[in-house]
Amino acid sequence: MNALGYALLGMLMRKPCSGYELTQLLEVFWRAKHSQVYPLLAKLEQEQYVTFEHVEQTGKPDKKIYSITDKGKKLLQKWIAQTPAAPVIRDEFLIKVYSIWLTDKNTAKKLFWERISTFEEKVTHRKEEIKKMEEEYGETITNFTSRHFGRYLLFKRKLRQEEEEIIWCRWVLDLLDKANEDSETSIEGKRE
Amino acid sequence: MNALGYALLGMLMRKPCSGYELTQLLEVFWRAKHSQVYPLLAKLEQEQYVTFEHVEQTGKPDKKIYSITDKGKKLLQKWIAQTPAAPVIRDEFLIKVYSIWLTDKNTAKKLFWERISTFEEKVTHRKEEIKKMEEEYGETITNFTSRHFGRYLLFKRKLRQEEEEIIWCRWVLDLLDKANEDSETSIEGKRE
DNA sequence: TTTATATATATAATTTTTTACATATATTCT
């Protein structure tokens, strides 16, 4: 089984979910589209790691609510204790940063300002999510045995990372402005 | 063209490189194996975004040194100014954290201690890289027009992130220890 | 009234990525 499968099992341990809901919950720690989630759920069900029941709805399409089985739980627990693979990060923005010296200063600034803007939105959103969790579950959330503990830890980490990204962007923008002053006040432009 | 192609072009703007070297340099901002790099370089060469020359070596296998063309440079510059796609993060460790409440405290602690350990190594390594860059290129490195500027920015960002990850892990380990004390001093264990 | 958005599931086609296979030279470690 692949990592995404374990992610799904982990979410189903927290609570039974539909494929639609799982796809949304996934966002914090593993990117995947619904076109990956639905077939994998079917496979998981075939191998008896999960079960599902049809739930009819009015005003909305019917859904399948998946639950994890004992077999699934055991598989997950065994996997957790194993050393995880190295993280994969692929961020187009970073490729652009790498080559930022090829653009003009306005293009560069715009890129970083847009980054700040999208990350500020993320921070706002994340803070709300954390607040909601803290209100809903109280102090138990910091308790190791709470089913929400892991999710809470991830949210806290994400928030920090998002805030750090903004700080870094501001630092870069400062550097860009400083370099500007230098080239205006001194003749000695380039070295190297 | 895909993002990896632009990453290669960006690295070739900094300096001509072999496919082997490119695969290593890639590490900071885009994960890719050599089996992706070599065919893509061939494609890039076919479309005249890069050229290469054979370099014979003694004691080592011969290599191909790739350089970017004007056509390649223009393509890259045009791409940089466009709004980047959302970052992709896939980290198995985070899936395990999500389900950490399913394990025992020792397994949990071990996971986080191992994470700290691998990230401490990364921090050490990263600091050396940054020091080397600063020594090699001096202050010009903070200059917008330096070909090393983007790479320098990325290294600084990575270092922060790696340091932050360690801080977060320690915070989690603290939480785990606190919860331990609680369950020893108070009877009221769970709520929710 | 049309359009967009949200809920809900599913498959097909394509692209991207990983793993494995393959070869070759030289050095260092056990």
Place this chain on the structure above:
DNA sequence: AGAATATATGTAAAAAATTATATATATAAA
């Protein structure tokens, strides 16, 4: 002597991920 590691390039097969297509209900907005 044999094994592992580093340098160097490539291809083939398999797995994973993205994009596109498809269907269906309901609400809200333009």
